[in-house]
Amino acid sequence: MSDSLLSLPYPSFLLLHILTRMGQAHTQKGYKPISQGSSSAKRYFVLSITFIAGILLGSQALKLEKIQTLFPSTAGTVETAAPAVEAWKTRRFYPEDFETWFGLRHTHNLIIPDSLKPYIESHDLTKDEYYVAEKELYDNYARVFGPILDKFITNDRRFYVQWTGEAKKFGVFTDAYIPPYAFITEYSGMLVNSSRSTDYEWHYYSRIRDENGNIMALGVDSQFIGNIARFVNHDDDPNCDVVYVPWNNLWRPIYVSIKPLYPGEELTVSYGQNYWASRKKAEGTGQPVNTNTNTSKK
Numbered sequence: 001m002s003d004s005l006l007s008l009p010y011p012s013f014l015l016l017h018i019l020t021r022m023g024q025a026h027t028q029k030g031y032k033p034i035s036q037g038s039s040s041a042k043r044y045f046v047l048s049i050t051f052i053a054g055i056l057l058g059s060q061a062l063k064l065e066k067i068q069t070l071f072p073s074t075a076g077t078v079e080t081a082a083p084a085v086e087a088w089k090t091r092r093f094y095p096e097d098f099e100t101w102f103g104l105r106h107t108h109n110l111i112i113p114d115s116l117k118p119y120i121e122s123h124d125l126t127k128d129e130y131y132v133a134e135k136e137l138y139d140n141y142a143r144v145f146g147p148i149l150d151k152f153i154t155n156d157r158r159f160y161v162q163w164t165g166e167a168k169k170f171g172v173f174t175d176a177y178i179p180p181y182a183f184i185t186e187y188s189g190m191l192v193n194s195s196r197s198t199d200y201e202w203h204y205y206s207r208i209r210d211e212n213g214n215i216m217a218l219g220v221d222s223q224f225i226g227n228i229a230r231f232v233n234h235d236d237d238p239n240c241d242v243v244y245v246p247w248n249n250l251w252r253p254i255y256v257s258i259k260p261l262y263p264g265e266e267l268t269v270s271y272g273q274n275y276w277a278s279r280k281k282a283e284g285t286g287q288p289v290n291t292n293t294n295t296s297k298k
Ligand SMILES: C[S@@+](CC[C@H](N)C(=O)[O-])C[C@H]1O[C@@H](n2cnc3c(N)ncnc32)[C@H](O)[C@@H]1O
Pocket: 167, 168, 169, 170, 171, 199, 200, 230, 231, 232, 233, 234, 235, 279, 287, 288, 289, 290, 291
């Protein structure tokens, strides 16, 4: 399809231009001007007009088709928008969908940026205050869950993300029966040194200090890179809990079921009261929606 055809001027100007040229051409070839022409000249005139009108209508149609190709949203917007919104709110999302639908790069790892590596590498986790206080407990966590962390689980189809409603937006559901105390997933993402936490940041369980001896406010941020854990919602009476596993000199936050989970059930954890307090924004109360009848705070 030629661009020059599509860039024809508006029909009225073009018609005027062609008629003028036709009149000139007839005069030059010795015919009478169109206004005084014979019946064959009139037939020629009518045929020409029909031909020109055909070209004009065709070019306008092509032009519209080209616009619709360049800007597909102009084609049938009203008919296609509603099903798209419906899909967003009804479909199940798996890790391969996260980048397209949520702008989330998928990873099962705890990613340490170069800026934080020196602090992590020079910090002996076995001397960490938290570890020393409950060494036996953490050694047990490491024995049970550490080897699972080393297995790179790429195709875990037990869980999916789905819309829960306007209050909480998306959440994580199970498609399988999960017994209590089962490994769900690691809270993966980017280790950040943050003063401001996002909706998707989980506290990094450590007492690492900076050059001035201050404890660093580290967190695992999964706003842009992470996994299914960042979609798990809060509940005052959750069915999962977070366990910090000391593994390869890092604290690895993992989600573990603490009740039996049945197919179709939503996974929840308690974010703790600090989360809601620090997240409190001017426009809202910062209070979670209680999703069950048990309103006791942890
Ligand atoms: C880690 S994200 C959980 C996934 C989130 N629902 C989403 O659609 O991306 C945490 C955010 O989810 C929302 N949220 C989680 N639990 C909630 C609850 N019980 N009531 C209201 N909002 C909740 C809050 O906006 C919170 O900051």
